[in-house]
Amino acid sequence: MTSDAAAIQARLIRDLEPVVAVELERHLSVQKNWYPHEYVPWSEGRDYAGPLNGDAWEAKDSRLTPVAQDSLILNLLTEDNLPSYHTEIALSMGRDGAWGTWIERWTAEEARHSIVIRDYLMATRGVDPYELEDLRMAHMSLGYQTPYVNDMLHTIAYVSFQELATRISHRNTGKISDDPIAESMMQRVSLDENLHMLFYRNTLGAALDMEPNAAMRAITDVVTNFDMPGANMPGFSRKAVQIALAGIYDMQQHLEEVVAPVLRAWNVFERTDLSGDGLAARQELADFLAKTTVES
Secondary structure (H helix, E strand, O other), rough: OOOOHHHHHHHHHHOHHHHHHHHHHHHOOOOOOEEEEEEEHHHHHOOOOOOOOOEOHHHHHHOOOHHHHHHHOOOHHHHHHHHHHHHHHHHOOOHHHHHHHHHHHHHHHHHHHHHHHHHHHOOOOOOOOOHHHHHHHHHHHHHOOOOOOHHHHHOOOHHHHHHHHHHHHHHHHHHHHHHHHHHHHHHHHHHHHHHHHHHHHHHHHHHHHHHHHHHHHHHHHHHHOOOOOOOOOOHHOOOOOHHOOOOOEEEEEHHHHHHHHHHHHEEEEOOOOOOOHHHHHHHHHHHHHHHHHOOO
C-alpha cells in the first residue's frame, strides 16, 4: 500500500466512525437473537463409537444426499475459520470505538453458525464425524489470510460480496437438503448473513461517497479476483463443482444474485464523481463483467 493509500485509509477509518455507529445501532434494532439448540433434533441423536461404546457411523445413517452433505460440510468448514476472519477484519479496521464494537458483535453472531450446523449434523448422523473433524483440523490449521492485509477498503468491499454469497449458498443448501429441519436451520443462518451484508454494503457505500476513486479501485480489485474464503480447504474444487451442478451456487448466480445487486446499491455505473484511477477501475470492472457474462 502506498503512503497516499495508507493516508486515505486512516482518514476513512476516522471519518466513517459515525457511519459505523449508525449502522451498528440499525443492525441491533433489526436483528433477532436466536438459539442454536432450538434448531437441532436432539431426540434423533445417539452415542457414537468410541469411549461411550456407541454405534459407529455408517453412510446409510444419513438422510442427506451426497451433494447436500458436501455443501453442508463446505459451509460448516468455512464458518469454522471464524478466528482467522476475526483477526483479519480487526487488523484492517481496528478495534476502537464503534468499529471494535461491531467486530465483536459480528464475531459473536457468526459463531452461532458453526455451532448449529455441526450440532445438526452430529445429532442426525448427517455426515461421517471422523471425516468432518479431520477436515476441520486440516482447514483451520491452514487458517485464512486475506490478500488485502491491513486494508480496510478492500476488506469491506470483499465482505460486502462474500456475506451475500454465503447467504445464498446457505439458503440454497437448505432447499436442496430435502429435510425441513435443515432448511429451517439454514434459512435462519442465511438471515444473519444478509444483515451482515447490509452493514458492510452500507459502510462501503459511505466510503464511496467520501473517497470515490479509492473505493472504486477496491471494488474492482475484489470483483475481478473474488474467491470464497473456503477456497483453500481440502477437496474444495470437487465439492464446488458438485454444488454448482446442483444449482446451489454457480458463476451465473454469483454474477446475477451477488455482484449485480451490490453494484446497483452503490450506483457504480451511474456515478459522476469518479476521476483518474476511479474511472479506469470502473472501466476495468465493466470489461470484466462483460467478458465473464459471455463466458458463463
